[in-house]
Amino acid sequence: MTASRPAPRLPDIDADRCTGCGRCVAVCEPHVLSLETVNWRKSALLHDRDDCTGCSLCAVRCPFHAITMTRPIDAASPRPDV
Numbered sequence: 001m002t003a004s005r006p007a008p009r010l011p012d013i014d015a016d017r018c019t020g021c022g023r024c025v026a027v028c029e030p031h032v033l034s035l036e037t038v039n040w041r042k043s044a045l046l047h048d049r050d051d052c053t054g055c056s057l058c059a060v061r062c063p064f065h066a067i068t069m070t071r072p073i074d075a076a077s078p079r080p081d082v
Contacts, residue, residue, distance in 0.1 A: 006071065007071055007072055008052065008053060008054025008071075009054045009056065009069035009070055009071050010046060010049055010052050010054060010069065010070060010071075010072055011024070011033070011044075011046050011052070011056075011058050011059060011067045011068075011069060012067065012068050012069070012070045013043065013044050013045065013046065013066055013067050014066045014067070014068075015043045015066075017064050017065060017066035018043040018044050018062075018064065018066040018067075019042075019043075019064055019066075020035055020037075020041065020042025020043050020044065021063070021064075022035055022042075022044075023061045023062060023063065024044050024058035024059075024061055024062050024067060025044060025058075026061075027057045027058060027061045028057065028058055029053075029055070029057070030048075030051050030052065030053055031048075032046060032047060032048040032049070032051050032052045033045065033046055033047070033058055034047050044058075044066070044067070049072075054069065056069045
């Protein structure tokens with residue numbers, strides 16, 4: 001019997017807190033983060049969820065606390081009662 005591993009936590013980027021400094025992009029080893037410009041404002045973006053390792057270096061490196069690591073909600077799994 002093979003035990004399934006839970007999905008890795010992924011960076012959840014708060015665009016209101018993100019300044020677009022690029023520190024998270026620079027520390028991202030698998031290069032799954034990038035900077036995006038919308039209406040002349042830069043912010044970080046997770047562009048490749050599947051290759052993210054969930055290492056959380058981006059969240060640790062962010063000086064503005066704009067990144068939190070969250071586990072994605074699987075549509076197939078039952079949601080806990082709140």
